[in-house]
Amino acid sequence: MPLLVLSRSPANHRRGFTLIELLVAVVIFGVVGALTISTTVVQERVASAILQRTHATRTATEALEIVAADLRGSSSDDLVVVTDSSLDAYTPVAEGVVCAWPSALVVALPPLGSVGEGTRTRWRSMPREGDVALFLDPDTSDVMAWREAVINSVSLSSDPTLCPSSDGYAAGTDGEPRLVLELDGMPARVGEGTMVRIQRRERLVLYRPSDGGGQLGVRLCPPRRDEPCGAVQPAAGPLLPPASDTAMAGFHFAVLDSSLAPLPPSDISRAALLHIVARTSRPPSRAGLVAVDGWLSLRSSGAR
Secondary structure (H helix, E strand, O other), X not given: OOOOOOOOOHHHOOOOOOHHHHHHHHHHHHXXXXXXXXXXXXXHHHHHHHHHHHHHHHHHHXXXXXXXXXXXXXXXXXXXXXXXXXXXXXXXXXXXXXXXXXXXXXXXXXXXXXXXXXXXXXXXXXXXXXXXEEEEOOOOOOOOOEEEEEEEEEEEEOOOOOOOHHHOOOOOOOOOOEEEEEEOOOOOOOOOOOEEEEEEEEEEEEEOOOOOOEEEEEEEOOOOOOOOOOOEEEEEEEEOOOOOOHHHOOEEEEEEOOOOOEOOHXXXXXXXXXXXXXXXXXXXXXXXXXXXXXXXXXXXXXXX
């Protein structure tokens, strides 16, 4: 009987991985994994930094917009005191014309109505006790002269005999309430058609709250310039805190004349522009300072 000999073909032979090959593979996988993790961490840090800067920019912009909205339409005559980090001013609240005077110390303004209906009243916010009503002197010529009175109370009236649409003050608004103001005194020569502006004295200030940061706050003030303002209410933040170096403070006000020359606080009557800067930083460190600035044009001066 022939002898059967079995042999292994090269194709059926399988070599295992050597220890060195396994170590090399582990090292390669480790390097690739480390690079992947490092790239992910860097991307997360970049994304976080972008979000932090966006948030900081939004915060500073909101603070700037609050100030601009409060002061839009103001004139240099409305400024009381301006410092690096605070501004005391009479801010616009409403405007219109006198359409009736129910009694010696009471005047009525047309209703708000809708756009295009001929109404002559515009409100930014509801007037209230302590606001100042300015009435345009009918003898005004080159310089607008305003006579002021303090508002003792504000009410709304649906009396159809007040400011009827037939008089042309508020066409199509017969069912809407009229704004009725009771004053502490009636300026001379106020009559039908007299222009009136309503203002509120406010003090915008950068202050340091209990957390040690910075905040833009609003103080409501009595109408008289020599009377102190009330407690501060937060309006926007967080910002950088107050600082002796104005370039590092969370808010900065500057007044300029028509030639863009800076004016000292004692000469704000010639102010034509306000330069406003709001500053904040990216948390948790103060290294990434974010600043947003804006310019606000003031109306032409007119005696008050």
